[in-house]
Each structure stands twice: as structure tokens, then as C-alpha cells.
Amino acid sequence: xxxxxxxxxxxxxxxxxxxxxxxxxxxxxxVGFILVxxxxxxxxxxAGGSGxxxxxxxxxxxxxxxxxxxxxxxxARGSGIPQAKFAxxxxxxxxxxxxIVGKLLCxxxxxxxxxxxxxxxxxxxxxAGVASVIGRNAGLKVEQVKALIPVGCSAALAAAFNTPIxxxxxxxxxxxxxxxxxxxxxxxxxxxxxxxxxxxFLGDDPLFHVPAYRLVHPEExxxxxxxxxxxxxxxxxxxxxxxxxxxxxxxxPPSTVWIQPVxxxxxxxxxxxxxxxxxxxxxxxxxxxLNGDAVLKMVALLGLLKIVATATCYASGNAGGxxxxxxxxxxxxxAATGGVAHKFFPGITAGPGAYAxxxxxxxxxGIIRTPFTSVIMIFELTRDYTIIVPLMISNAIAYFISQKLxxxxxxxALAQQDGIHLPSAHxxxxxxxxxxxxxxxxxxxxxxxxxxVQAALQEVxxxxxxxxxxxxxxxxxxxxxRTDLANALAREAGGLTLxxxxxxxxxxxxxxxxxVHLHPxxxxxxxxxxxxxxxxxxxxxxxxASVRQLMGIVVLDDVLKAYGVVGQxxxxxxxxxxxxx
Amino acid sequence: xxxxxxxxxxxxxxxxxxFVALAAAxxxxxxxxxxxxxxxxxxxxxxxxxxxGESLMQQHRYSEAADSFRSAIANARxxxxxxxxxxQALLDAGQLDExxxxxxxxLQADSMxxxxxxxxxxxxxxxxxxxxxxxxxxxAIYGQWKQDASANQIRARxxxxxxxxxxxxxAELLAELLPLQEEASPDPATQSRLARLYMIAGSPSRAxxxxxxxxxxxxxxxxxxxxxxDAEFALGNxxxxxxSFISASRLRSxxxxxxxxxxxxxxxxxxxxxxxxxxxxxxxxxxxxxxxLVVDKAxxxxxxxxxxxxxxxxxxARAALSRRVxxxxxxxxxxxxxxxxxxxxxxxxxxxxxxxxxxLQLVLAKAAQ
Numbered sequence: 001x002x003x004x005x006x007x008x009x010x011x012x013x014x015x016x017x018x019x020x021x022x023x024x025x026x027x028x029x030x031v032g033f034i035l036v037x038x039x040x041x042x043x044x045x046x047a048g049g050s051g052x053x054x055x056x057x058x059x060x061x062x063x064x065x066x067x068x069x070x071x072x073x074x075x076a077r078g079s080g081i082p083q084a085k086f087a088x089x090x091x092x093x094x095x096x097x098x099x100i101v102g103k104l105l106c107x108x109x110x111x112x113x114x115x116x117x118x119x120x121x122x123x124x125x126x127x128a129g130v131a132s133v134i135g136r137n138a139g140l141k142v143e144q145v146k147a148l149i150p151v152g153c154s155a156a157l158a159a160a161f162n163t164p165i166x167x168x169x170x171x172x173x174x175x176x177x178x179x180x181x182x183x184x185x186x187x188x189x190x191x192x193x194x195x196x197x198x199x200x201f202l203g204d205d206p207l208f209h210v211p212a213y214r215l216v217h218p219e220e221x222x223x224x225x226x227x228x229x230x231x232x233x234x235x236x237x238x239x240x241x242x243x244x245x246x247x248x249x250x251x252x253p254p255s256t257v258w259i260q261p262v263x264x265x266x267x268x269x270x271x272x273x274x275x276x277x278x279x280x281x282x283x284x285x286x287x288x289x290l291n292g293d294a295v296l297k298m299v300a301l302l303g304l305l306k307i308v309a310t311a312t313c314y315a316s317g318n319a320g321g322x323x324x325x326x327x328x329x330x331x332x333x334x335a336a337t338g339g340v341a342h343k344f345f346p347g348i349t350a351g352p353g354a355y356a357x358x359x360x361x362x363x364x365x366g367i368i369r370t371p372f373t374s375v376i377m378i379f380e381l382t383r384d385y386t387i388i389v390p391l392m393i394s395n396a397i398a399y400f401i402s403q404k405l406x407x408x409x410x411x412x413a414l415a416q417q418d419g420i421h422l423p424s425a426h427x428x429x430x431x432x433x434x435x436x437x438x439x440x441x442x443x444x445x446x447x448x449x450x451x452x453v454q455a456a457l458q459e460v461x462x463x464x465x466x467x468x469x470x471x472x473x474x475x476x477x478x479x480x481x482r483t484d485l486a487n488a489l490a491r492e493a494g495g496l497t498l499x500x501x502x503x504x505x506x507x508x509x510x511x512x513x514x515x516v517h518l519h520p521x522x523x524x525x526x527x528x529x530x531x532x533x534x535x536x537x538x539x540x541x542x543x544x545a546s547v548r549q550l551m552g553i554v555v556l557d558d559v560l561k562a563y564g565v566v567g568q569x570x571x572x573x574x575x576x577x578x579x580x581x
Numbered sequence: 582x583x584x585x586x587x588x589x590x591x592x593x594x595x596x597x598x599x600f601v602a603l604a605a606a607x608x609x610x611x612x613x614x615x616x617x618x619x620x621x622x623x624x625x626x627x628x629x630x631x632x633x634g635e636s637l638m639q640q641h642r643y644s645e646a647a648d649s650f651r652s653a654i655a656n657a658r659x660x661x662x663x664x665x666x667x668x669q670a671l672l673d674a675g676q677l678d679e680x681x682x683x684x685x686x687x688l689q690a691d692s693m694x695x696x697x698x699x700x701x702x703x704x705x706x707x708x709x710x711x712x713x714x715x716x717x718x719x720x721a722i723y724g725q726w727k728q729d730a731s732a733n734q735i736r737a738r739x740x741x742x743x744x745x746x747x748x749x750x751x752a753e754l755l756a757e758l759l760p761l762q763e764e765a766s767p768d769p770a771t772q773s774r775l776a777r778l779y780m781i782a783g784s785p786s787r788a789x790x791x792x793x794x795x796x797x798x799x800x801x802x803x804x805x806x807x808x809x810x811d812a813e814f815a816l817g818n819x820x821x822x823x824x825s826f827i828s829a830s831r832l833r834s835x836x837x838x839x840x841x842x843x844x845x846x847x848x849x850x851x852x853x854x855x856x857x858x859x860x861x862x863x864x865x866x867x868x869x870x871x872x873x874l875v876v877d878k879a880x881x882x883x884x885x886x887x888x889x890x891x892x893x894x895x896x897x898a899r900a901a902l903s904r905r906v907x908x909x910x911x912x913x914x915x916x917x918x919x920x921x922x923x924x925x926x927x928x929x930x931x932x933x934x935x936x937x938x939x940x941l942q943l944v945l946a947k948a949a950q
Contacts, residue, residue, distance in 0.1 A: 021601055028608035035615035042622065047629070137597040201616045205658055211682045284655055292679060293651075 023155040023190030026127040027197030030159035040112035055269035061113020062265025065106040070258035073102025079321040080125025082415040090544040093145035095129035106319040114279035116309035117320020120160045127156025154187035155194035164195040166377035173370045210382040217348035223341045224390040228397025235366025236405040238307045245315035264313035278305045281324035286331045292353040296339035303332030326367040327360045334359015366398035369409045419546045437520040439558040449499035453488045467538040475548025478502040478515040627657035643674035695724035746781040754782040785815035803832035848940040865911035868918035875922045882933040891928040919948045
């Protein structure tokens with residue numbers, strides 16, 4: 001047992017070995033996941049099977065997985081990437097074995113039944129889960145378990161997408177939110193190990209087989225820029241539609257959760273009955289389009305139908321990701337744009353296949369919002385370097401448009417809809433003298449949302465603060481200021497409840513999760529920024545796991561003291577609030 | 582105080598590693614079984630699509646066949662027969678760019694694959710890129726074939742020869758025919774095809790040898806008689822050609838081409854002053870007739886630009902035509918008349934175009950030899 005003795009000498013070596021173990025095991029699990037899904041699909045849709053299957057199977061698939069998800073595996077719903085981020089950032093790296101089993105079972109069934117979702121996001125959660133289970137059972141410290149989460153994510157994506165470099169990039173760019181993260185070495189190790197497992201079982205075939213495309217004429221870059229605009233707009237439409245639909249589903253009674261996924265199954269079933277290529281992740285059809293087999297009207301229609309199908313499937317609570325569908329939408333939009341361009345400028349443009357290739361990256365950059373990963377991923381998926389420059393231009397434009405029209409990324413927005421606030425790049429900005437945790441203090445007084453304005457004024461009479469948290473049965477609902485109470489009294493609304501008062505306040509809408517708040521890991525710089533923009537000198541500090549869970553408050557004076565400035569500073573009244581993370 | 586590294590390695594680590602190893606071993610077994618099943622089923626599915634594609638090809642439904650072959654490829658990418666079939670279907674469907682790209686991928690994997698090179702050569706030939714086509718035909722001829730290599734190589738060389746014949750590249754064609762003659766099957770159809778190509782390559786003597794052998798082997802072979810007639814005709818052996826054409830016409834009375842060839846041969850023979858067996862008087866009369874025809878042509882079609890320098894020749898010809906030649910000098914006169922006719926013909930050639938199979942042209946050409 002010499003090697004174990006050596007391991008005792010260094011925690012780093014242990015993490016390194018565990019990274020390799022996680023990489024291999026996640027590779028095996030992911031290969032199994034891919035194969036099981038394929039086998040199930042082959043049985044659900046046998047060769048020469050009749051058309052009614054295309055309607056019935058997705059409905060039954062959604063019904064059965066909907067029941068399982070609601071009853072046994074509530075954390076296996078959706079993509080898996082926000083869940084992996086949640087585990088990493090908020091939940092001390094905890095993903096249960098039950099969630100892994102549920103994700104495998106439900107995703108295999110729903111993807112095989114033809115729902116328009118992808119396998120990559122779920123694989124990431126499964127990979128992170130395997131890492132979490134191994135780390136926790138091996139008795140690692142919380143920080144070490146958390147360090148294994150990106151290792152599992154990287155390994156899963158490398159095997160699910162056959163893109164080992166992009167898997168590492170994605171882990172750093174999206175999961176960690178930091179391209180300089182210290183887990184780079186272990187992520188690379190696990191990605192490589194997992195990729196080798198994939199190749200051992202499934203061979204050395206790229207996901208897509210693409211002819212060698214090249215830039216036909218320098219002026220063609222203009223067309224690729226147009227594709228960037230089209231891809232960016234399509235991405236925004238997809239993200240906004242998905243989020244809007246999901247918000248509606250979330251408002252439905254909790255007792256309907258088990259049946260909601262059927263709506264996705266029905267939509268896919270109906271669309272798939274008439275247009276079978278809308279079903280499933282659609283990689284075979286992408287492959288055909290990439291090889292130039294594209295009819296203009298059909299690819300444009302399929303792109304639009306896929307947006308509707310995937311948004312409905314995801315929003316209704318089915319298990320599956322949006323990676324694969326993003327590529328499909330991008331490829332169809334690209335082929336449509338390329339088809340039109342080639343019709344009008346045949347001398348200076350490549351065929352639709354080249355645009356489909358660039359379109360995939362463009363949609364990925366616009367929807368997932370990881371531009372570096374997108375470029376590397378397209379290169380790895382296709383092993384074609386010659387189209388990289390147009391791809392970069394198109395990606396940058398799509399990313400810019402998407403960022404402008406949909407400031408919150410899709411994964412963060414999805415998490416926010418669940419009351420989870422994950423840190424964004426903005427939250428990692430200038431730190432100032434420290435973070436919110438340093439100056440956070442317990443809330444000395446929490447007002448009830450049911451209390452009247454008069455009663456509240458009585459309660460805060462002796463308080464030295466200018467604002468107080470208001471809580472209802474479901475948790476924190478917002479912050480109310482002394483001036484808000486005084487104004488309500490002046491309007492002869494002293495009998496109103498605080499809940500009703502908050503409804504009228506621009507910065508404190510109790511009906512949503514959008515009140516201004518801070519998280520303990522936020523920088524003091526950001527705290528000052530939010531106080532300035534909201535007009536609150538006191539802000540609540542809430543858990544990242546739930547915005548309703550009050551952890552304390554931050555007072556402006558305390559922040560200024562931390563900066564070395566003592567005394568009260570006037571805060572502008574009622575400017576536009578910033579609630580994001 | 583305990584080392585924090587040691588606290589990490591509680592018995593739980595051993596237990597975890599044991600279970601991980603167990604899980605990994607189980608997954609290896611499960612994945613292997615699933616992967617094998619997947620490979621078998623996709624391979625069967627691919628074969629089914631391939632057969633479907635072949636059936637569609639036989640029905641000349643090339644685009645649908647291409648779709649079937651694409652599905653076969655999607656199911657089994659490592660089988661080179663499928664992209665080859667797709668390339669051929671796309672070629673037949675007229676989708677040349679896609680065919681080119683499909684076959685290029687195939688050739689990238691194995692540049693000396695005979696069948697792929699042959700298909701690529703056909704694509705370039707159809708695109709009109711003859712140099713590229715010839716390049717791939719050569720690679721097909723010297724490439725590797727899975728089965729029946731010799732027959733396939735001969736087939737490829739014949740296709741190249743046909744291409745060169747269409748391009749009228751005589752020297753290159755002859756260079757292909759010489760090895761082909763050694764390799765090709767002795768069956769009459771192949772030999773006949775070879776001899777025809779020799780004719781196009783400008784080597785009627787080799788063609789005549791082949792046709793003669795065929796006639797010798799089968800006196801009732803009308804095609805061989807006809808071919809031999811053509812070869813003899815090209816060699817200027819009009820009498821022998823006449824005899825072959827007569828045999829061909831007799832054996833295949835409905836053969837209009839042989840009949841026309843026979844008529845032309847008759848016209849040449851009736852005009853030819855050099856024909857064997859003619860009496861001196863007859864030979865002289867024919868030379869006068871030939872000279873008269875040349876002079877008539879000159880007066881009909883010569884432009885003033887060419888007529889001026891040719892005027893002394895025309896005058897000499899007219900003098901020869903009006904001259905009375907005693908029987909004893911007619912033999913020399915025949916030669917002089919034909920010589921004069923040839924010179925005048927050379928002078929008026931620029932203005933007076935005649936079809937290559939015009940009897941006068943043929944007679945003058947033979948006389949000039």
C-alpha cells in the first residue's frame with residue numbers, strides 16, 4: 001500500500017488521482033447513457049414503424065418521466081447545468097446518488113421518446129453528481145468535494161459531445177465563470193480520461209462529418225456578419241420564449257407538476273407527426289444539412305419548429321438539455337441564411353452547409369453565451385479549422401446582440417426562476433476592501449408583511465436604521481424604508497399591510513424575486529453600487545439557494561467604514577434599481 | 582495534532598475506491614455489451630439501406646438511392662463500400678460537386694482504392710475536366726481492387742481509351758491501346774472494340790490485323806467483315822475494302838452503313854487511275870477525268886487571291902486536257918496528269934473544301950503517296 005502512503009503526503013495528489021478516477025467513471029457512465037438512450041430509441045421507433053408512434057411515444061415518454069420526476073427525482077428535472085452550478089456554488093458540492101439515477105433514467109426515457117432536448121446538460125449534472133458522490137464518500141472536505149464538481153462536469157461533456165477541449169473550456173467559462181480557475185489541470189485530466197473511454201467504446205468518429213469548407217471571397221465575411229445578427233436574434237427569441245413559457249408553467253398549481261411535461265410531449269408529438277426531423281436532438285439531420293443537403297424552406301421551418309418544440313419541452317419540466325437543440329436551431333438558421341445568400345451571390349458565397357456550420361456556433365454563443373467554448377466546440381465537432389475566422393465574427397455579433405437584448409444568461413435566468421441566484425461575471429467585478437460577508441450583520445428587526453403601516457411605524461420608532469426587511473410565510477418579500485411608511489401614512493393609507501405597500505414600490509415587488517438584495521459573496525463594491533442605484537441604505541443579504549432566505553443585512557455606514565470612510569452619506573431617492581446577480 | 586492529509590484517508594476512502602472499481606468493472610461489461618449490440622444493429626441497418634440503394638439504382642432512381650446510401654453511411658461510417666455507392670449514385674444523379682466531395686473523402690482514406698478512383702475519374706470526365714479524369718483513370722488502372730482486379734483494371738483502361746477517343750487524343754490513345762491489346766479478353770466484342778479504337782488512334786493497320794483474325798476465326802462475323810472493310814479503306818486498300826463490305830452486306834442485308842461504305846468504295850475504285858488491273862488506255866482516261874474534276878473545282882470555287890498564283894497550273898492542266906497523247910506515252914502522261922492534279926489541288930485546297938470521304942479527295946490522297 002505504498003501508493004496510499006504517498007497519497008497521505010499530499011492532498012493534491014489525492015485530488016489528482018480522484019480526478020482521474022472521476023474522469024474514467026464519468027466516461028463509462030456517459031457512454032452507458034448514450035448507448036442506453038440509443039437502444040431505447042431503437043425499440044421505441046423500430047425501422048418501418050408507423051407514423052402514429054411519432055405522436056404517441058413522446059406523450060407517453062413525457063407522462064412516465066413526468067411522474068417519476070415529480071414523485072421520486074425532483075432534482076433531475078431540466079438541463080442539469082444550473083443544478084451543477086447550484087451544487088458547486090451554493091450547496092457545498094452536494095448532488096445525491098438518487099439524483100444521478102433519476103437523471104439517467106428520466107433523460108434516457110425522454111430523449112429516446114423523441115422529446116426535442118439534448119443529452120449534454122444532463123450528462124454534466126450526472127458527471128458532477130458522480131464526482132460529488134465519490135468525493136463525499138471518500139471523506140473529502142467540502143472544498144475538495146466542490147473542487148471535484150468541475151472535474152465531473154468536464155469529463156461528462158467531453159464524453160457526451162466528443163469535445164475534450166471544449167469541455168474544459170465550458171467548465172471554466174460557464175460552470176466556474178472564470179477562465180483562470182485553479183481546477184484547470186484536474187479538469188483537463190478528467191476530460192482526457194473520459195474522452196479515451198468514449199473512444200474505446202464508440203470509436204474515433206467526430207459527432208458531425210463536414211466537408212472542408214473555406215471562405216470563398218473576402219466579401220463573404222459580410223454575409224457571415226448577417227448570420228451573426230440572425231443567429232443572435234434567433235437565440236434571443238428562443239431564450240425569451242423558453243423563459244416566458246417556463247414562468248407560466250411555474251405559476252400553475254404544484255399538484256399539476258407531474259402532468260406538465262405531457263404538454264411538451266404533445267407539442268413534439270404533433271409537430272413530429274408532420275415533420276419527423278423536429279423530434280429528438282436531430283444530430284443526423286444536422287449532419288445532412290452540414291453536407292449541403294438543405295432545402296431552404298424546410299431548414300427555415302425546422303429551425304422555427306425546433307425553437308417552439310424545445311422551449312415547450314424544457315419549460316414544461318421534462319428532463320433534458322438545450323445544448324443539442326441550440327446546435328440544431330443554429331444549423332437550420334445558418335443553412336437558411338446561407339441558402340438565401342448563395343441564391344443571390346453564388347459567385348462569392350459557399351453553399352448552405354458552410355453557413356450551417358457557422359450557424360451552429362453562432363446559436364451556441366447566443367443561447368449558451370460561452371463564445372470561446374463555442375469556437376473550440378465547433379472546431380472539435382467538425383475537425384475543420386478553415387471556417388474559424390467567419391465563425392469568430394459571427395459568434396461575436398450573436399453574443400453581443402444576445403447580451404444586449406437578454407442581459408441575464410439562460411442558465412442564470414432559469415436558476416432565478418427557481419429562486420436561486422448564481423453569481424455572474426458582474427458579481428466577480430472589482431472587490432473593494434472585501435465582500436459582503438465581512439460587514440453583514442443580523443437583522444435586528446423583521447417586519448411582517450401582514451402588519452399595517454401604522455403598526456410598522458410603531459415598531460420601527462426606536463430603530464436606528466432607515467429600512468427593514470419584510471417577511472411573509474414564504475420568506476423575505478422585500479425591504480421597506482421609513483420614508484415609504486411615512487409616505488403611505490401621508491396618503492392616508494395607514495391601514496394598508498406592508499405587503500400591499502411593497503407591491504407599489506418600484507424596487508420591492510413582493511410578487512417576484514426581483515427585490516434588490518445582496519449575497520454574502522458579493523463584493524462591497526457591488527454593495528455600494530446597488531445601494532446607490534436602488535436608494536436603499538440598508539440591503540438584505542440572502543442565500544444563493546433561495547432569495548427568500550434572509551441571512552442578514554448590510555448597512556451603508558458599515559460598508560463605508562470598511563472602505564475607511566466614516567459617517568452617513570445621502571443616497572439618491574428612487575433611481576432605477578438593479579437586482580441582478 | 583493529526584496531519585490533515587491523514588484525516589482524508591479514513592477507511593471510507595478504501596471503501597469508496599473499492600465500490601468505484603466495482604462500479605467501473607460493471608460499467609465496462611454493460612458498455613461493452615451495449616456497444617456490441619449497437620454496432621451489430623447499426624451494421625445490419627446500414628446493410629439494409631445499402632441493399633435498398635442498390636435496388637433503387639437498378640430502377641434508375643438515383644437521388645433516392647443516394648438518400649439510402651447516405652443513411653447506410655450514417656449507420657456505418659467505416660464501410661468504404663457505402664460512400665463509394667453514394668458517390669456513384671450522386672454521379673448518376675448529376676450532383677457532381679457532392680459526388681466529388683464524397684469520393685475525395687474516400688480517397689483521402691485510401692488514395693489507391695481502384696473503385697473510388699474510377700468513380701472519381703467518371704466525375705471529372707462528366708465535368709469536362711479531362712486531365713483530372715485521366716489522372717484518376719490511371720490511379721484506378723494501377724490501384725488496388727478488392728476482387729477481380731484484372732478485369733476491373735481493363736475496364737478502367739477501356740473507359741480511359743473511350744475518353745481519349747472522344748477527345749481525339751491519338752497518341753495518348755495509342756499508348757493505352759498497346760497494353761490493352763495484351764491484357765484484353767480475346768472475345769470478339771472486346772477485340773472488335775479494341776480494333777475500332779485503333780482506327781480512331783490512327784492505326785488502321787493494327788485494326789486490320791485484329792479484324793482479319795476475327796474474320797478468320799468466324800467467316801460469318803458481319804461486324805468483323807465491316808471492320809476489316811473500314812480498316813482496309815483507311816489504308817487505301819479499296820479493293821480489299823470493297824470485298825469486305827460486300828461480305829458484310831451479304832451477311833447482314835439490313836446494315837445500311839455497310840451499304841453506304843460499299844457505295845463509296847465503288848466510287849473510289851471507279852475513279853482511281855492507279856487501280857490494279859486497269860488497261861493503259863483506261864488508266865489514262867481516268868487520269869484525264871481526275872484532272873478535269875480538279876480544274877472544274879478550281880474554276881468553281883477558287884478566289885481571285887489564290888487563282889492568280891495558280892493560273893500557270895490551270896493553264897498547264899487545260900493544255901494537258903486538250904493534248905492528244907499517243908498510246909505509247911500514255912503511261913507517262915498518267916503520272917504527269919496526276920502530279921499536275923495534285924499540285925493544282927494543293928493550290929485550291931484553301932478555297933475548295935471537300936468532305937474527307939469524297940472520292941476525288943481519296944484518290945488524290947492515294948496518288949500523292
